[in-house]
Amino acid sequence: MPVIRISRRTALPAEEAWLRLTDWERHGAPVPLTRTVITTAPPTRVGTRFTARTGVAGVTFDDPMEVTLWRPPSADAPGLVRLEKHGRAVRGWAEIGVHPLPAGGADVRWHEELRLAGFPRLFDPVVAAAGRRLFGHVIDTLLRDGSRSRGGRAGRDF
Template identity: 55%
Template sequence: MVTFQFERTAPLPLDEAWRRLTEWTRHGDVVPLTRVTVVTPGPTREGTVFVARSGIGPFAFDDRMEVTVWCPPDDDGGPGLCRLEKRGRTVRGWAEIEVRPGPGGRTRVIWREELRPRLVPSLFDPLVRPVARTVFGRAANRLLRRP
């Protein structure tokens, strides 16, 4: 089991940072070799299910996720929190994306995640953790930069 967290500060209003980070199909545009399909009809809410398919050909796997907490930021500048439960056969765990007011009208993003890759022994956790933090951190950077 690998847990990690990272933070970013973006020059965006809370609601725009939230929109960019929680538009699930966009994650496929910024995570290498990944395509995201939303399974349930929109808009996103608790119970929304989507699948991230990562890899190439026979070496691809599905990372099925369900939104279990959906609290968008409020109009008064209150924070937003989304929690995803990873329920795939290959990857289990959870992810939380939080947005809150930051310095100078910016938005502070806090991303927390627990990964339990089924086929990777815990012996490799010290290697998986920095790779996962880098991959998801770069994805968050790209999502926040692209309108």
């Protein structure tokens, strides 16, 4: 099972970083030919479901997910959301943690373990590398171009 770990630092306050990273509809925008469809009523909470749908001309690939842990950050505690992936082609889970930094800003940690149907374990390193690149791009875009913009910028892996 490929393991993907990504860390970023941002000048955004933890609460703002959290809002941007958990704006599920915006997750598809940085991924070519992808849109995210929310299938439950707002607000986001345990039980919220959404699907990232990638494809063109009727040939689509769905990645349905469900929020199984929802703990927004507070002034003195990190936030954590856990998503379970329930698709035919993609199974596994992802966690996004947002940790307030003492001097301001936030440390973002994305940890994902996934299984792709039809891919032998031999390809796990390639899948993990592609996942780090793709999800890193999603994180950077969401932190940089959030609809609730207050400035700030994303850092690089460290």
